[in-house]
Amino acid sequence: MDGPLPAPADDAAASRAWTHEAVDRLRREAARSADTHLLHLTLPAYPGIDFYFKDEASHPSGSLKHRLARSLYLYALCNGRLQPGQPVVDASSGSTAISEAWFARLLGLDYTAVMPASTAPAKVDDVRALGGRVELVADGARVREAAAAHAARGACFLDQFGLAERATDWRGNNNIAESIVAQMALERFPEPAWIVCGAGTGGTSATIGRYLRYRGLASRLCVAEPTGGAFAVGWPGRDPAARAWRASCIEGIGRPHAEPGFLYEVVDEVLEIDDAQSVAAAWWLRELLGGWYGGSSGTHFAACMQLAARLCAAGRPGSIVSILGDRGERYAGTLFDPAWLRSRGIDLDAARDALPRC
Template sequence: MSTAPMSDDRSWVHAAIDALEREAARSADTHLLKVDLPGFPGIDFYFKDEASHPTGSLKHRLARSLYLYALCNGRLRAGQDVVDASSGSTAIAEAWFARLLGLRFTAVMPACTAPAKIRAVEALGGTCDLVDDAAAVHARAAAHAARGACHLDQFGLAERATDWRGNNNIAESIIGQLAREPQALPTWIVCGAGTGGTSATIGRYLRYRRLPTRLCVAEPVGSAFVNGWRTRDACAVANRPTVIEGIGRPRVEPGFLFDVVDAVVEVPDEASIAAAWMLEDLLGRRYGGSSGTNLVTCLQLAADMRARGETGSLVTLLCDGGERYAETLFDAGWLAAHDLDPARWRGSIEAGLCEGCAPLPD
């Protein structure tokens, strides 16, 4: 039997995968920060700082996985344009990897995306296609793909592009980093649901490893994930918009796996913003709004544990840096223009930190 010589395109694919694997080897794992909160004796809090990735967010891992998935499935070829729909952080990471591979990248983003994110994509050589209706990003990305671009499709492929059984996924990293800690198996891991990929990966991994740890999704009030999880309705939509970028999707995304999630906590936008501001006091640097959502949820879960007399540990994610939101969530004028007053939540969150009280009403 004769075989054909390897095509130039296959050679390029192999070289691209080599480049991605070399980048992965150069990228150290992210830090797991331990914070002692006086209101919760016997309960340990850990924050995984995903903002320390080269592209500044949790989405660095996902972007690498999406490119590998496209290459290994024969969907991405030498010289092909790349497109994806994003609220910003994934787009920044995808633009970074596109530059690494010498490809042109277009990010389809809502026009309300934080300006610093738009500038970051453009600084990496990407193009931003801004749409007024956030729900229209999928259709616009599909239109680019119809003209020949490779659609990385984070919302459709996130939960399958990452190997949930291991291979440097975030759940494996968390459990490994906790191995020498006093309460090594966390009671809860908390994350948001943007594409659904992170919650799907963590939930599957916990079951695969037969661990007792439970998974809680932290979301803006009335998001599609919240409504869909309660009824297991894949057609659920959000009740209201949110200003917390990266989570709180208006529709149920294909990557949302409801059955691997043990609990959902809804957090008002103003509480998320107040908590994001307070993370700077706790950790010495700013983080974005979804990190604030995660902090409020951890305090809520820990208050429930404390009320039951339980000890244990909780882990959550610091999803991206607050510098991306200097003109939005951390700008008093922007907050006033959007009728947002995070200060009204500061007292209840401080009580949670210092006294172990639940920051959200029943």
């Protein structure tokens, strides 16, 4: 394990040395981290279709946001925004906060997560277990504003919603798109017909969409969005000011308003998925893959099945790649608790029956 970073100092040379060591520490962590698995699945209901699931929950901090958090810290360091000993803050619905807290501990920095009060309690506990502080905000649409208030008092605002699409190197550097394309190279259908992801910050969809164009690939990108989420509302007119018309119980995606990283132009289709179907699909993933994955993974899977049905109807075999965003254990008291679902009017049995079964 890396030891403590050099103590903060006032002179420019010492500050630059601290930044160099922090960047080197992030590079070493990236070199130690193995790539995430790409899990393969076939379903008899969809002959000729190969499903693949990029298991981002296997990162050390437990989610897709591990990649983003590393990029945000590197972006802050290399742009001179993060100084020795400076506290760090960000707005998050959970998974990004956990990953950022993980990296803050690695770098020996104080970290505060500003989170919606509706965030799954297990996520709040995970941030605190990593040494982070948590500030809960009743109105989830105001978390970024509350985080900015910390920045006004001297904290470094990582700003995942404002900076995700530019902090991630979409041309390569083992971003998620490059990793998927490399892992698919030896498969039966190496160039996916579709890649499916959600939109929280918009960083993942922006990275994948840009990379597909950069590589000249014919694969299309689908954003799977909770019904009424801001990306879906803004999609028809590519509206940068779009606002959701309903709240969702699927954390991490389905933002209340369009974020700066929502690059509609690199997306080929948006599919809206009802919350009940997302939850049912997440439960089904437990049976199919033998692991627990969060609600956004269920949203992605439900969209994959719609796209697979289209390919089958057109007589087109092919592959579809989706993302397993985070660990389902974080939702043991919510999405995987039948009593919690009943209290919110989600009929799990009916939703499961509505999904195609193998």
